[in-house]
Amino acid sequence: MHNFFNTPKTSRTASTAVVLLALLAMVFSTPAQATRIKEVAAVEGVRSNQLTGFGLVVGLDGTGDQTTQMPYTSQGLANYLQQLGITLPTAQASQLQMKNVAAVLVTAQLPAFARPGQAIDVNVSSLGNSKSLKGGMLISTPLKGADGEIYALAQGSLVVAGAGAAAGGSKVQVNHLSAGRIPNGAQVERSVPTPLQEGNSLILGLESSDFQTARHVAQAINTRFGAGSAQALDGRTIRVNAPMEPDARVTFMAELEELPLEASIASAKVVINARTGSIVLNQAVTLGPCAIAHGNLSISISNTPNVSQPNALSGGQTTVTQKSDIQIKNEPGMLIQLPAAPQLADVVRALNSLGATPQDLLAILQAIKAAGALNAELEVI
Secondary structure, eight states: OOOGGGSOHHHHHHHHHHHHHHHHHHHHHSOOOOEEGGGTEEETTOOOEEEEEEEEEEOOSSOSOOTTTOHHHHHHHHHHHHHTTOOOOHHHHTTOOOTTEEEEEEEEEEOTTOOTTOEEEEEEEEOSOOSOOTTOEEEEEEEEOTTSOEEEEEEEEOBOOOEEEEETTEEEEESOSSEEEEEEEEEEOSOOOOGGGSSSEEEEEESSOOHHHHHHHHHHHHHHHOTTSEEEOSSSEEEEEOOSSHHHHHHHHHHHHTOEEOOOOOOOEEEEETTTTEEEEOTTOEEOOEEEEOOOEEEEEEEEEEEEOOOTTSOOOOEEEEEEEEEEEEOOOOEEEEOOBOSHHHHHHHHHTTTOOHHHHHHHHHHHHHHTOEESEEEEO
16 A cells, blocks of 8 residues: 655655545546526526725724825725815814724626615625725715716624734734625616517627627527527527517526527636646647656755954954855656547546646646647636
């Protein structure tokens, strides 16, 4: 039995890569479930809208913004007090103490079909140098859309999932304290019209452009509702004839979204995260025969200070010099032949035979793709 705990660090890293790739093979080898139309397409124009606004959080325990560094905090508070009928002289407004007040940006998503009076969640993020928003309350903040119109009003106490303390120059913090959330913290004041009830047809938009999926969606709709009910316009959009009555159209869409689709093979893709070293392959990835040689070159440089002390009465000065030690280690790279791999499990097995770390696989996969032996699209995120 192989003893994992007594293996070198590089071997353990390689073993971790082997385990991760094996798990991916197990995931992709499981039978795929039937896909519904609602999981790959949505009605064009029926979507959420982004809202944003500038606000103030009050009631902080001395963790707000500093007036000298954040002038927009005092200006925002002066404008708010002026709306309440309290006008401050300019000199006094600039001298307001803001340790209990913080300027924030408020964001929210206005869902489709939202009506006036409906409550939505909002996110609150510090705009200045506030140390913490914990315990604060957001005062009335208008939330505007891309057109500059006000669609919601936000107000309420913040929920900040964190804690922190500081004393004597030391600081302890758990989680993030400069951002919070207010559940149901905004009330919708204006609705956004949607094209669901307009015209005698609807446009379905696929999540990703694929001609095969568009054809399958049109075929499923025509099979259920009759020939000519749907027409694929391109690789992303499908025109669907829908009833004119609102209630009948809603019923029609409810049945349409639940229609199962014929399974189609996804395009082969390898997604690489260069920052974390993560690699994800889908089930369509195949590998052609190739030969690989990969070695590691490491250079280590260390500096050791040496003190030169002159003799007594010599008139010299004590100097400090640096002694540099440079070590170069070049691991040999053996030429390994990889056979053709028509399935994902074969690809994983071939990559495991290299014994490379995830960081090494980043370079190896790119080189295999450049050589034309990797039948997949490489996407670096």
